[in-house]
Amino acid sequence: xxxxxxxxxxxxxxxxxxxxxxxxxxxxxxxxxxxxxxxxxxxxxxxxxxxxxxxxxxxxxxxxxxxxxxxxxxxxxxxxxxxxxxxxxxxxxxxxxxxxxxxxxxxxxxxxxxxxxxxxxxxxxxxxxxxxxxxxxxxxxxxxxxxxxxxxxxxxxxxxxxxxxxxxxxxxxxxxxxxxxxxxxxxxxxxxxxxxxxxxxxxxxxxxxxxxxxxxxxxxxxxxxxxxxxxxxxxxxxxxxxxxxxxxxxxxxxxxxxxxxxxxxxxxxxxxxxxxxxxxxxxxxxxxxxxxxxxxxxxxxxxxxxxxxxxxxxxxxxxxxxxxxxxxxxxxxxxxxxxxxxxxxxxxxxxxxxxxxxxxxxxxxxxxxxxxxxxxxxxxxxxxxxxxxxxxxxxxxxxxxxxxxxxxxxxxxx
Amino acid sequence: xxxxxxxxxxxxxxxxxxxxxxxxxxxxxxxxxxxxxxxxxxxxxxxxxxxxxxxxxxxxxxxxxxxxxxxxxxxxxxxxxxxxxxxxxxxxxxxxxxxxxxxxxxxxxxxxxxxxxxxxxxxxxxxxxxxxxxxxxxxxxxxxxxxxxxxxxxxxxxxxxxxxxxxxxxxxxxxxxxxxxxxxxxxxxxxxxxxxxxxxxxxxxxxxxxxxxxxxxxxxxxxxxxxxxxxxxxxxxxxxxxxxxxxxxxxxxxxxxxxxxxxxxxxxxxxxxxxxxxxxxxxxxxxxxxxxxxxxx
Numbered sequence: 174x175x176x177x178x179x180x181x182x183x184x185x186x187x188x189x190x191x192x193x194x195x196x197x198x199x200x201x202x203x204x205x206x207x208x209x210x211x212x213x214x215x216x217x218x219x220x221x222x223x224x225x226x227x228x229x230x231x232x233x234x235x236x237x238x239x240x241x242x243x244x245x246x247x248x249x250x251x252x253x254x255x256x257x258x259x260x261x262x263x264x265x266x267x268x269x270x271x272x273x274x275x276x277x278x279x280x281x282x283x284x285x286x287x288x289x290x291x292x293x294x295x296x297x298x299x300x301x302x303x304x305x306x307x308x309x310x311x312x313x314x315x316x317x318x319x320x321x322x323x324x325x326x327x328x329x330x331x332x333x334x335x336x337x338x339x340x341x342x343x344x345x346x347x348x349x350x351x352x353x354x355x356x357x358x359x360x361x362x363x364x365x366x367x368x369x370x371x372x373x374x375x376x377x378x379x380x381x382x383x384x385x386x387x388x389x390x391x392x393x394x395x396x397x398x399x400x401x402x403x404x405x406x407x408x409x410x411x412x413x414x415x416x417x418x419x420x421x422x423x424x425x426x427x428x429x430x431x432x433x434x435x436x437x438x439x440x441x442x443x444x445x446x447x448x449x450x451x452x453x454x455x456x457x458x459x460x461x462x463x464x465x466x467x468x469x470x471x472x473x474x475x476x477x478x479x480x481x482x483x484x485x486x487x488x489x490x491x492x493x494x495x496x497x498x499x500x501x502x503x504x505x506x507x508x509x510x511x512x513x514x515x516x517x518x519x520x521x522x523x524x525x526x527x528x529x530x531x532x533x534x535x536x537x538x539x540x541x542x543x544x545x546x547x548x549x550x551x552x553x554x555x556x557x558x559x560x561x562x563x564x565x566x567x568x569x570x571x572x573x574x575x576x577x578x579x580x581x582x583x584x585x586x587x
Numbered sequence: 588x589x590x591x592x593x594x595x596x597x598x599x600x601x602x603x604x605x606x607x608x609x610x611x612x613x614x615x616x617x618x619x620x621x622x623x624x625x626x627x628x629x630x631x632x633x634x635x636x637x638x639x640x641x642x643x644x645x646x647x648x649x650x651x652x653x654x655x656x657x658x659x660x661x662x663x664x665x666x667x668x669x670x671x672x673x674x675x676x677x678x679x680x681x682x683x684x685x686x687x688x689x690x691x692x693x694x695x696x697x698x699x700x701x702x703x704x705x706x707x708x709x710x711x712x713x714x715x716x717x718x719x720x721x722x723x724x725x726x727x728x729x730x731x732x733x734x735x736x737x738x739x740x741x742x743x744x745x746x747x748x749x750x751x752x753x754x755x756x757x758x759x760x761x762x763x764x765x766x767x768x769x770x771x772x773x774x775x776x777x778x779x780x781x782x783x784x785x786x787x788x789x790x791x792x793x794x795x796x797x798x799x800x801x802x803x804x805x806x807x808x809x810x811x812x813x814x815x816x817x818x819x820x821x822x823x824x825x826x827x828x829x830x831x832x833x834x835x836x837x838x839x840x841x842x843x844x845x846x847x848x849x850x851x852x853x854x855x856x857x858x859x860x861x862x863x864x865x866x867x868x869x870x871x872x873x874x875x876x877x878x879x880x881x882x883x884x
Contacts, residue, residue: 237848244636247636357832357833411742412742414828552635553634556845563831567832568744568834579654
């Protein structure tokens with residue numbers, strides 16, 4: 174891992190000296206099966222416009238490694254043309270004064286009209302577009318292998334009580350109920366869905382968006398934590414450190430029945446040739462059918478010394494937002510287009526359900542940012558909350574009450 | 588007209604300085620310069636990128652209130668004591684056993700020394716597979732029929748730091764052995780013979796005569812092992828990734844994740860300064876005593 178990372182940094186530095194005009198270097202972390210396919214589409218379209226695409230891919234699902242590589246490049250005064258950055262991080266980078274405005278492209282193409290305000294606000298720094306959104310991921314999904322559920326005579330859960338009945342039935346039938354990857358960002362991904370399902374939308378917003386100490390340490394949070402920890406007996410011992418796509422492949426291969434994961438997991442199912450609705454099911458995580466935790470991938474543009482490269486940047490922004498790209502890209506990635514007027518006909522039932530729920534929850538105010546995916550907190554706060562969640566999951570001696578106190582403390586990190 | 592000799596004298600005076608200048612300059616900038624830079628950053632509010640506004644001791648205060656930092660410090664304590672103590676004990680024992688003029692010593696020595704040739708990343712990955720309950724030792728024992736056997740330290744947050752110790756010992760014990768073996772061979776035979784004539788037993792000779800004579804070897808080994816322990820990073824990253832959770836974090840991995848993956852460059856810099864202080868606390872007294880010895884001649 175680490176060697177790989179240094180290798181990438183070293184390699185990128187060596188190419189940097191040979192950088193040429195009109196070359197668009199794009200940093201992203203789409204490296205697993207379905208994601209890599211989606212990235213390849215982007216490359217094809219950019220090359221179609223006469224730009225030279227330079228791939229700068231850094232492995233690691235949560236993008237932590239990619240951010241390390243990016244930081245090295247920006248500090249050395251040689252940033253890539255664009256990088257996959259999202260949520261409040263866009264504001265953090267904006268504060269550092271290194272982002273470039275793409276407002277002229279956005280005005281010309283009328284982005285304000287096709288993006289919901291909840292999305293476009295995130296893309297702007299001080300009122301100017303500095304980033305282009307490519308998709309909307311829903312995080313609160315439960316992926317189910319229906320064949321295994323049938324074997325155990327269990328039904329697809331819609332509430333947390335039902336979930337534990339189903340899980341117990343599966344375990345009795347000798348099937349591992351839950352595929353789990355024990356990495357901090359995955360711990361928090363699952364925890365977030367539990368919190369939304371057990372506590373509801375208002376609780377979620379108060380606790381994780383407003384970081385209200387009373388809510389974070391209150392009885393509802395204790396109940397959420399207890400429910401979360403109850404999942405552990407349904408996972409396997411080797412979960413520690415497992416990558417998310419390996420956990421997904423356990424569901425694909427019938428080694429485990431269910432997984433909590435965002436809809437990027439769908440790309441893995443599709444890449445394995447599985448059919449949604451038949452070989453696998455996508456359902457909202459228990460108790461969250463009416464809510465939507467969003468995770469929006471976007472590309473932020475960096476100020477470059479080479480003026481020729483700006484044209485490439487604008488081409489990139491325009492390509493990213495084109496309906497054609499948003500359609501084909503999201504078909505591969507498993508998410509839905511960020512622009513609301515993109516055609517949805519070719520999407521499968523998971524995608525269409527996601528798009529319907531996205532619009533519906535935006536109207537109802539139950540569209541909430543996924544904090545586990547950097548959409549609600551600054552990276553330092555988020556990191557501290559990760560630590561608290563992951564410590565609770567791994568330390569069997571810790572009580573839910575203590576964990577709630579830790580969470581409250583962590584949320585104070587500035 | 589200058590004589591050839593004068594030219595030679597000039598070159599003799601300036602050539603060494605010229606040749607040494609680049610490396611001296613590079614060390615000055617890239618080592619001491621960056622230490623100073625990092626030291627300065629630890630007194631700023633640096634977030635995502637360095638920022639040079641003086642902020643006093645806030646980062647140190649935040650560091651000392653951070654639970655994860657104390658977990659890392661405690662882990663370093665456990666790791667350093669067991670790793671240094673264990674590697675010394677195993678290394679000395681192996682060296683003494685090998686010193687008994689065994690047959691095939693060369694081959695055995697190579698076998699024990701070989702782990703040192705591997706990088707910590709390789710060691711960590713190999714041990715990760717061996718210690719993984721679903722892949723390695725535990726599975727093997729289950730397959731052999733010992734189904735009650737459990738060895739899940741790697742995924743147990745109370746024990747994970749000990750797996751780092753195990754892998755570290757495997758890596759470094761052979762190296763300690765080689766150092767001591769060389770030391771043992773350097774002890775004057777006549778002293779040992781004299782002791783034998785006086786009727787001292789073999790363990791007594793080792794304990795009272797040979798090991799005290801190896802004092803310099805003991806010190807240099809301690810120095811090498813303790814700085815390996817303090818800057819240990821790759822082994823943990825490859826073996827446990829700091830997990831489960833952050834239970835096997837060491838100060839070096841803490842520093843990395845704060846400074847590079849979270850926007851807390853200032854906090855990372857503060858923790859790096861604490862590590863530097865720890866190393867200095869060990870190295871400075873040692874250097875001082877060594878240099879003083881030189882002066883006495």
